[in-house]
Amino acid sequence: MAQVVPAEHDLRRVIDGDGEVDGLGPDDLLDLYRALVLLRTYDERSVVYHRQGRIGTYAIYWNHEAMQAGSVHALADDDWIFPSYRESAIGLLRGMPPSTVLSWWRGHPAGWWNPADYNVASICVPIGTHVPHAAGLAWGKRLRGEKSVAIAYFGDGATSEGSFHEGANFAAVMRAPLILFCNNNQWAISTPLSAQTRAETLADKAVGYGMPGVRVDGGDVLAVYEATREAAERARNGEGPTFIEAVTYRSAPHATADDPSVYIDASRVEEERRNECVGRYEAYLRRAVLLTDAAVEETRAWAADLMRGGIAAAEAEPPADPELLFENVFALPPANLREGWLGG
Ligand SMILES: Cc1ncc(C[n+]2csc(CCOP(=O)(O)OP(=O)(O)O)c2C)c(N)n1
Ligand SMILES: [Mg+2]
Numbered sequence: 001m002a003q004v005v006p007a008e009h010d011l012r013r014v015i016d017g018d019g020e021v022d023g024l025g026p027d028d029l030l031d032l033y034r035a036l037v038l039l040r041t042y043d044e045r046s047v048v049y050h051r052q053g054r055i056g057t058y059a060i061y062w063n064h065e066a067m068q069a070g071s072v073h074a075l076a077d078d079d080w081i082f083p084s085y086r087e088s089a090i091g092l093l094r095g096m097p098p099s100t101v102l103s104w105w106r107g108h109p110a111g112w113w114n115p116a117d118y119n120v121a122s123i124c125v126p127i128g129t130h131v132p133h134a135a136g137l138a139w140g141k142r143l144r145g146e147k148s149v150a151i152a153y154f155g156d157g158a159t160s161e162g163s164f165h166e167g168a169n170f171a172a173v174m175r176a177p178l179i180l181f182c183n184n185n186q187w188a189i190s191t192p193l194s195a196q197t198r199a200e201t202l203a204d205k206a207v208g209y210g211m212p213g214v215r216v217d218g219g220d221v222l223a224v225y226e227a228t229r230e231a232a233e234r235a236r237n238g239e240g241p242t243f244i245e246a247v248t249y250r251s252a253p254h255a256t257a258d259d260p261s262v263y264i265d266a267s268r269v270e271e272e273r274r275n276e277c278v279g280r281y282e283a284y285l286r287r288a289v290l291l292t293d294a295a296v297e298e299t300r301a302w303a304a305d306l307m308r309g310g311i312a313a314a315e316a317e318p319p320a321d322p323e324l325l326f327e328n329v330f331a332l333p334p335a336n337l338r339e340g341w342l343g344g
Pocket of ligand 2: 155156157183184185186187188189
């Protein structure tokens with residue numbers, strides 16, 4: 001049986017006190033910066049592309065970048081990532097072209113990828129249903145004696161779903177090498193965290209499954225990195241899953257189809273936006289004299305170029321073949337489809 005560890009209640013922080021993380025040199029710190037800028041640029045351009053009618057409804061992740069970049073940086077390339085729609089562009093950190101993710105949001109088959117090419121599973125839109133998938137994959141790795149781990153990303157709202165609980169329990173019982181990464185942005189569309197749980201913290205839920213639960217400041221990329229690295233080490237050592245609660249406050253609409261002004265705390269959003277995670281890390285690197293104005297400009301230009309190329313490539317895709325709608329759906333298409341739509 002796993003040891004039951006009380007959840008850590010204090011939020012871990014590194015950046016604000018100008019702390020350091022063992023083993024992270026200047027190159028790693030700058031890699032993390034590039035990852036943050038890439039994700040931020042993807043997100044901001046996507047909102048523009050949506051307004052221009054070039055992509056469909058889009059789930060904004062502005063100010064969630066530190067949770068995504070910090071955790072992925074703590075993984076090895078053969079570790080598996082299970083994203084939700086909030087982490088739609090996380091594949092970019094594994095070398096996936098922006099055009100692939102943009103095509104996904106355009107509803108185009110060029111947005112489908114083979115998960116084995118990047119060790120990134122399909123983007124999961126149903127809340128929490130990927131948690132058991134990630135637990136199963138992680139358990140499979142353990143059974144095969146492989147050292148890789150899996151990470152599943154989900155939100156605060158997902159912790160009320162059955163599939164989260166099933167996946168968490170299964171992973172703990174099987175000692176699956178899984179990281180349960182909860183982005184607690186305190187909203188599930190318009191449902192606040194207070195209506196989601198009576199638990200004092202979401203990390204407390206880990207206690208019931210006999211796994212460690214840690215809480216980090218979700219806007220602190222280094223704290224996220226450190227917590228994920230520890231969780232990955234535990235998983236690789238056969239000590240089973242860890243629940244990470246990364247705390248933030250959603251400071252953008254849930255998605256391009258949402259109007260949060262009718263429910264969200266505007267002053268809290270303002271405060272979050274002033275303290276957003278990319279700027280916070282940029283200031284940290286400048287204080288450490290690791291980042292110059294020229295490097296900032298160069299990184300932003302690099303990311304903007306990638307996005308320009310990405311949307312051009314996505315829009316250059318030929319229209320999708322409508323017959324694809326039926327492929328991989330039926331082993332044997334019914335007669336009316338075979339004769340009608342599919343042309344006999
Ligand atoms: C099974 C299921 N039920 C309902 C929905 C509709 N839905 C889409 S996003 C969302 C809120 C999820 O909130 P949270 O888990 O906190 O993630 P966040 O969007 O804040 O990252 C809901 C209920 C869904 N996609 N899947
Ligand atoms: Mg949420």
